[in-house]
Amino acid sequence: MSKNDYRARVTRMLIRKAFTALLGEKPIQSITVKELCLKAGINRGTFYAHYMDIYDLLEKMEDEMTADFKKSLEPLLSTRDKELTPLNITTGVFQCLKDNADICTVTLGPYGDKEFAARLIQIGQEKCVETYTRYFEDATPRQIEYFYAFVSAGCIGVLEKWLAEGMAGSAQEIAALTEDIMMSGIGCLKGQGA
Template sequence: MEDKKTDHRVRYTKMVIKESLLKLLTERSINKVTVTDICREAGINRNTFYSHYANQFELLATIENDLYEEIKQLGINSSDPQKLSYELCKYIKANKTICEVLFSEHGDKELLERILYISHDLTIERWKQELKYFDPQLFESWYTFTAHGSIAIIKKWVSSGLKESPSKVAAFIDKATEAVSKAFYSEKS
């Protein structure tokens, strides 16, 4: 019984620490947040913080990696890139608070790119099947272009308060990606 109580306390403490960092990141970048700031916000002492994390950067990396792994599961469970864009937008909307912070100017600039590259292999494979030729360099450039366009749309959506529905944002991303794809299909068919 004592182990369950301890586990619960540890999980609760980590949750409070993470929430405190996220709150501070709404105000300033990680480079301007100290462990003391996090501890003050969380109402814990520094020893408690250091029993779980080495510093504020490790804490942020843990939060980002947890988010990434959750989203990665969406990609693993989806064989359709269009379904994945909807699932991603739905996930972002459902996890609005954390995504608003992590995808903001105070978050990791490369996190959203890492997330969108989850579907890289799936998308490239689909293009290979749909087209009669395969040019690895062209497909990489094509994916980079569509991924970065998607990143811009998602960042704009998140920064404007996620007002549109996930299905509307995903449909726009899919439609824009399809428009680019059609240009390649007609050019190489």
């Protein structure tokens, strides 16, 4: 890696870190390039060498997160293994999100982009539905689709709660809790987990 590549990478990291901090405080519409640069310790010309504006920065961060999300799920979702369970999928999802905690905070936090959450849900839908169909052999395709919609919305809610708590707990712990809720419903609160 050349010295310039390293500098560019460090600069982008500083910009993203400052952006994440600002987006935790206020909505994107209220963030200016000037205050972002001040917080990142760079000049505006440096910012514009990497991004067109604040929205371009957000879009590139979301694109990176989407690529990382797809990459981390690929081994799980490309397998035909009968041992692939909702827990394996959920653990993979939560681990990827924890590995990208700063970007998750930006995109899924209180001032984040709610459309981004919907895009994340769509990424694994086909393979998850395929896995659920194998796992729940007596379910109809319609039931599976509704189950996926319910579970994915619930996972977003769990993720938002996890983010609000500073991602305390491991991805596997949160995935196991999520699976218990998915498989047992309210019974998990009565100690009747799966």
